[in-house]
Amino acid sequence: MSRRQVYFNSWSEHFRRPFGAIQTGESVRFRIHIELKYVLSVILMIHKDGETFHEIEMVRKAVQNKEFEASFQTYGASGLYFYHFRIVYRDRDQTERTIYYGKADDDCEGRGNITEDRSLLKQYQLTSYDHRDPAPDWYCHGVIYHIFVDRFFNGDPHHKIQNPKKNSFIYATEGDTPCYIKDENGEIIRWDFFGGNLSGIIAKLPYLHDLGVTALYLSPIFEARSNHKYDTGDYRTIDPMFGDTETLQKLITKAGRLGMHIILDGVFSHVGADSHYFNQFKTYGDGGAYNNPNSPYFDWFTFSRYPDCYDAWWNVRDLPSVNKSNVLFQDFIYRSPESIIHRWTKMGIGGWRLDVADELPDTFIAGIRSAVDQHTTKEEGKVLIGEVWEDASHKVSYGLRRHYLEGGMLHGVMNYPFRLMIINLIKQKITAEQAVRISMTQKSNYPDEAFRANMNNIGTHDTERILTVFRGDKRKLRLAVQFLMTLPGVPCIYYGDEAGLPGGKDPDNRRFFPWGREDMETMSFYRSAIGERRKDINLQVGNFFPFSIDRLFGFIRYSSDEAFTIAVFNPTPVDQAIEFALFNDQTDEGRTERRVRELFSDGILVAAFDFIIKRK
Structure with a gap:
């Protein structure tokens, strides 16, 4: 049976309106196109997560019309709905048959597949959220810089290490390659330090400001035995190797004068x-x-x-x-007026990133958010971002569906799926069309505000450095950086990437910043890409529609119908021509293609591992 004999596209408002996630209580109109001659019934099968199916008969729009329509109103608390279509018809032999139409085999939304075997059916997702929950403007319009504090800069004029820890070692030079000293069981028995500290960040604020950075996300700064500080020793104390409360306040104040906000790392799972x-x-x-x-x-x-x-x-x-359901722990972290969240947020930080947010109950995250919001003013909001490695809209953790993007909890999450998409596209592990389907699926699954507030990255302290991922190929690195700065979400640069710092897996990805040994070519295209974003409102918060033209991947971003930005990327090692006969935007609506044709003409070449950005 041909795919076009039965057709539905969740990304086309002709077939599902409105697009994407909706507020609970809203209705959705579904429409499906069926070319089969003897249709007996078309049923929209839809159920709320954990509940039984609603069977809604779809009505033929008019006599001889090939489209069937039905509406469904979401209800109750926010959450997910899953749906597919059941079609009963008679074939040429007048035999009654039942087929099902669901999500495609690649697990993306949009155009789907027909199956006669219900066990092979993949359900579409419809996300309902409680209320619109936008992140602060300063965050959404910004560029973040992720600092692993021990590895950035030592602010002591003589580079003396502040308060070195017992039974640890200090590297001989800042150019040394990090390593671990472990026992026979693989346990680290002596922690290693370079001596970076908060005063070092203060000293480098002019550099960061000149780079175009507007927010600093710091790895944990509270007292701990390790160099990474995810093993918190005392939440109420800044680690003495990094400085003290006065130094942090100085950093917050001086960064603020340069238009920068500080985001702290909250480690509350353990x-x-x-x-x-x-x-x-x-x-x-x-x-x-x-x-x-x-x-x-x-x-x-x-x-x-x-x-x-x-x-x-x-x-x-x-x-x-830590038992997060323990009331005393909750009081300590966020509920008491003297809690950790209140203690540090009232100093003027911009917000928090929550480590392993999947392992914090939704009620715990909601409590943190409530405490953070108490420090929001009319002039300035606070942000709360979570560490989640997968599609956060349908994440299941410890057997429970998570609801932290549905309002009143996280503003957004770390966007590892986009990182994987960028890398796989440039490495030619996925096609341009697959990248379109991946990015559109996230757009349709996430509430719009969360989609815009995701903290995008191409490398963190938990991954290989992006230059090493591409084996030193600067053309691929430049393309990845341009993706980072132009895709929807807020870009986050891992310290040293802009200086050409390589690094494999932990601990190699945590080398000291190569001050005086920066790769100036890499620095140049980071500055250029950051500048492109900072001057273009469309790249900061504009709507997003991706498309492919054979092996080219592109997207349009716009804040109004009158002004838009279009980017076309060539992730291949050969020049590629724009040929509109091969245009595919996955929505079947034509609006994106018309806008692309306004700025690009057939036959324009996009060089190997290069991109073109045009604006109207």
């Missing part, structure tokens, strides 16, 4: 075994849950056999998991 709360090594005296069952922190943790058998984050014994 703490360090060497912490004020667990205190396995008695660094903090004789108290702590590990040493005393009567400790006020004892109920923060879950012991199966006291004291050595306890829940730990991903079974890493150095990172005891």
Whole structure:
């Protein structure tokens, strides 16, 4: 059976209106085109996540018309709906048959597939959100710079290391390659440091401002034994190697004068075994849950056999998991007026990024958001971003569907799916058409405000550096950077990438910034790409419609019908011509193609691993 005999496209408003995620209580009109001659019934099969199906009979629009239509109103609390179509017809032999139309095999939305086997059916997704929940303008219009504090810059005039830790080692030079010292079990037994600190960031604020950065996302800065600080020792204290509260306040103030905001890393899923709360090594005296069952922190943790058998984050014994449903822990983190969220947010930071947000209950995230919002003013809002590696709109964690993008929790998430799409497209592991389908699927699954607020990246402290991903090929790097600065969402640069810093997996991706040894060619195209974004409102917050032209990937972004920006990328090693006979925007509506034709003509060449941006 031909795909065109039964056709539906969730991205075309002719077939599903309105497009994308909708506010709960709104109605959606569905329409499906059927060329089959003897149609007996067409049923919209739709159900709310976890509930039973609603079977809604679709009505033929008019006699002899080949389109069937039905409407469905979302209801109750926000959440997901899943749907497909059941079609009963008679074939030429007058045999009654049932077929199903659902999502395509590539797991993307848009055009779907027919199947007679219901077990092979993939359901379409409809996201309903509670309320519009836009991130602050300063965030959405900005460019973020992610700093791994120990590896950025030492602000001491003599490069003396502040308050070095016991049983650790300091690298001989800032150009050394990071390494771990581990025991026979693979456990790190001696942490390594370069000596970067908050005063170093202050010293480099002019550099960051000149680069075009408007927000600094800092890796954890609270006291901890490690160099990365995800093993929190004391949430109330800045790590002495980094500075103190006064230094942080100075950073916030001086950055603010340059139009920059500070985003802190909130690590609330677990703490360090060497912490004020667990205190396995008695660094903090004789108290702590590990040493005393009567400790006020004892109920923060879950012991199966006291004291050595306890829940730990991903079974890493150095990172005891915290019970997020514990009321005292909730008070400590966000509910009390003296909580950690209030303590640091009231200093004037721009917001928080939540580590492993999947492992924090929705109610916990909502509590943090409520506390953060208490520091929002008419002049300036605060932002809350979560670490999620997959499509966050339908994420299931610990057996529970997550609702953190549906209003009142996260403004957006770290956009690892876009990172993977960019890399795979440039490495020719996916086609331009597949990249269109991937990006359109995210656009249709996410509430619009969340889609715009995602923190996009092409590298973080948890991934290989982007230059190493492309094996030193600067043409591919330049293309990836241009993607980062032009795709919807807020771009985030991993420190040192703009200087051409290479690096494999942890710890190699955490080298010290190569001050005085920067690659100036790489610096140049980072500055250029940042500048393109900073001067173009469409690239900051404009609507987004991607398209492909054979092997070329492109998109249009616009804030109004009168002014738009179009980018066309060639992710291949040979020059490619724009040929409109091969134009494909996946929506079947033609509006995108008409706008592209306004600015581009057939036959224009896009050079290998290059791009063209035009504006109207």
